[in-house]
Amino acid sequence: MQPQPLVLCAIESAARVYQDRPVVFFMKGFRDVDLEDNEKHTRYFPTLSSRENIYIFPLVMDEILKGTPLHSWYNKSNPEKERYWIHTLADSCRLALIWKYGGLYMDTDIITLRPVPCKNFLAGQHSKYSSNGIFGFSSNHNFTWACMESFVQNYDGGVWGSQGPTLFTRILKQLCDLPDFEDIKDISCENISFLHPRRFYPIGYGGWTQFYEVWDTFPTFNDSYAVHLWNYMNQKERRTMVPGSNTLVDHLYKNHCPSTYKAIQRNESLYL
Template sequence: MAVTRKRLALLVLCGSAVLVLYATTNDELMREMPIFQPLDMDVQCYKEPSAKGAFDNFDFRAEQARLSSGKNIFFHETSCFGRETNHQLEFNCRQACAVESAARANPGMSVNLLFLSPSAPSNRTRKLLDLLLRYDNVRVKRILVDDYIKESPLERWYEDGVLGTSRWPRSHMSDILRYLTLWRFGGVYLDLDVVIIKSRGCMARTPIENTQGKAKDMTVRRCNGFEVFPPPAFYPIFYKEWQRYFTEEKANETMHLIKQARAIHVWNKLSTSEVVHMGSRVPYALVAEKHCPRAYYGCGATF
C-alpha cells in the first residue's frame, strides 16, 4: 500500500523525537556525532517576544496557501544571540551563500530562511540579508516555537518539557524543527553550510547508505517521481577531508569531484575558522564565486 507524503513525514517526525530521547541519555553516541558541540544550552530566547526591528513572525497557518505546492526549501537558524553580539542577530557570508545558491539553482521553489532568535539583525547582517531578498523566491521570518509546534504530533511532547532534559537542546530543537517543517509543508530542508551546485526539482540531502543494495532500485519510475542519489551527490568530500575545500593542493581533483555533485557540504563545525580571501583559488572560493556571487562579493576582503 502506498504511503502518503504526510504519513511518511509523520513517521520521520516521530522517529526523530525518539532519537532525541535516546541521544539525550547516550553520551557515547553524542561524542561520535560531529554536529554536536558543548555549550549548546542557550535556548531561552525561543520564548522571548521579538525585539524592535526583528523579522516578522512566520505564521504557519497563513503560510499554508503559499507553500501548499510543496516546492519549498527551508533553512533554520536556531542560535540565540547574547552579550557577545550585543544581543544582535548575526548571519555570516557563508550562511548567506547557502541560501543564495539554493535560490539561484531553484528559481521555481520558495526558499525560506527561518530564525528562532527574537533579536534584531546587526547592520552588517541586515545588508547581507537584503542581498538575498533581491531574489523573488526568498523569504526571511522568525519562528515562534511555542506557537509553531501547536496542532502537530509533537505538541504534547513539547508541553511535557522533554526538550529541557536534553544536554544539547538547541541541536535537538534543530532536528525537530526540520522534520516538523517538512511535515507541515513538504519540500526540502538544507543546512546553512551547503552550497547547491545544481538541482532538478526537489532534492533530499540526507545520504542513503547501508541499504543492502536496495537504493539502486529506487528509481523515479518505481518511486512515484522520487529519485535516490548516492552519498557523493551531496557529500563529494568526506568530512574528515574537509580541508580540501580550503587549500589549492589537489584543487583540480577536488573541483572534478565537485563538478559531479549536486551540492557540497563544507562542514562548518570543522571549517568555521578557515579564512578565505577574496580572489582565492581554493575550491570553496571558486564554488562560492559562481553559485552565490552576491554573498561572495558582498563580504569584503574575506569570505
C-alpha cells in the same frame, strides 16, 4: 541577527537554483515581529535583498510544532536538562515544517549546485546511513509522520544525532532492506529515493579540510546536486573563505553565491 557568511552563501545559492520556488530561512531574532511583515526582512541582509524568492521568517517553535506529535514533547521538555537542546530543536522543527508544508529542507552549510530531481528523497551520508541535513518530501508524507512519532516514543536527548540521522536511518530501514550503494546509483525504497552520498557529500567528513586547500584543477561535482561543507569543523578550526585564495571554498562561493562573495571581497558589511 548576523549569520555566518556561509549561511548567506547557502541561502543565496539555493535561491539562484530554485528561482521558481520560495526559499525560507527561519531566525530566532525575529520572534517578536509581525508575522505578516516577513517579506521585508531580507533588507537586513544586503546580499540577499535583491532575490525576490527569499523570505526570512521568525522561528516560533510553538507554531511550527503545533498539530504534530512533537508539540506535547516540546511543551514538556526542560531545556536546562538537555545536553543537545539546540540540535534537538533543529531536528524537530525541520520534520514538522516538511510534514506540514512539503518541500526541501537544507542545512545552512550546504551550497546548492543544481536542482534535486526527486520530490521524496533522503540523502545517504554513507552506505545504509541517512543524513537529515538535507531531505525532501511532499506534505503529509507517511515517512515524516513516522519519524515524528518515533522521535517522541524513542527520545534520547543524551545521544547526539539520536533524533536526527539515527532516527531517519531507523525509519528507512523499517521500510526496506537497504543494499550497499554501487557506483553512483541511487536506491529506491517504496516511494522514497535514497540518494548516493556523492549527491550531497562528495567530500566526506574525513576530508573536510580539502575545501580550504588550493586546487590546481577544481572538481566539477557533476554527480552532485549540492555540496555539504561540514561547518562544525569549519567553526572548530576557525576556517573561513578568503577571496582570491584559489581554494575550493573560494571557487564555490565565487560561482554559486556571487553577491555574497563580492561583498566579502570588497569588505562590505553583510548586515544592515
